[in-house]
Amino acid sequence: xxxxxxxxxQGYKEQGISxxxxxxxxxxxxxxxxxxxxxxxxxxxxADYPLFEASVDRSLxxxxxxxxxxxxxxPISRNLNRLYDYLCFELNRVKAGRNKTELERVKTMxxxxxxxxxxxxxxxxxxxxxxxSEG
Numbered sequence: 001x002x003x004x005x006x007x008x009x010q011g012y013k014e015q016g017i018s019x020x021x022x023x024x025x026x027x028x029x030x031x032x033x034x035x036x037x038x039x040x041x042x043x044x045x046x047a048d049y050p051l052f053e054a055s056v057d058r059s060l061x062x063x064x065x066x067x068x069x070x071x072x073x074x075p076i077s078r079n080l081n082r083l084y085d086y087l088c089f090e091l092n093r094v095k096a097g098r099n100k101t102e103l104e105r106v107k108t109m110x111x112x113x114x115x116x117x118x119x120x121x122x123x124x125x126x127x128x129x130x131x132x133s134e135g
Contacts, residue, residue, distance in 0.1 A: 023121040026066075030114035033062045037107040044100055056095045059110075063087050083113070 020028070040055035067084040070077040087106060094103045 027118055027121060029062055029066060030117060033059055033110050034114055037110055041103055044098060053095060056091055060088055060091055
């Protein structure tokens with residue numbers, strides 16, 4: 001792809017992201033988190049420690065971002081804040097000890113959290129659609 005094609009693709013991608021809802025962006029972040037944790041596990045299996053550490057670091061960056069964007073006026077945000085702190089603590093332990101078992105546990109938790117938000121997003125969209133058709 002030439003530079004003009006790449007710039008066009010970047011513009012298209014950025015436009016798509018700017019048009020996403022908050023829920024869609026949140027799911028995108030969770031998808032990326034799970035992907036990075038999966039990549040960390042594969043890198044650990046291959047003893048590719050630089051990729052493993054980079055993947056864990058990127059996962060930590062995503063969790064910190066999710067934590068920083070919490071709206072603390074909602075009670076669930078305090079619970080999520082504690083959960084994010086716990087995930088960061090565990091990932092730092094995973095990184096220090098290169099612990100595959102703990103990494104899998106964190107990946108499972110992140111996947112379950114993503115699935116919960118995906119279900120909530122789906123339910124919210126369905127409620128908006130049905131409310132709009134009633135009016």
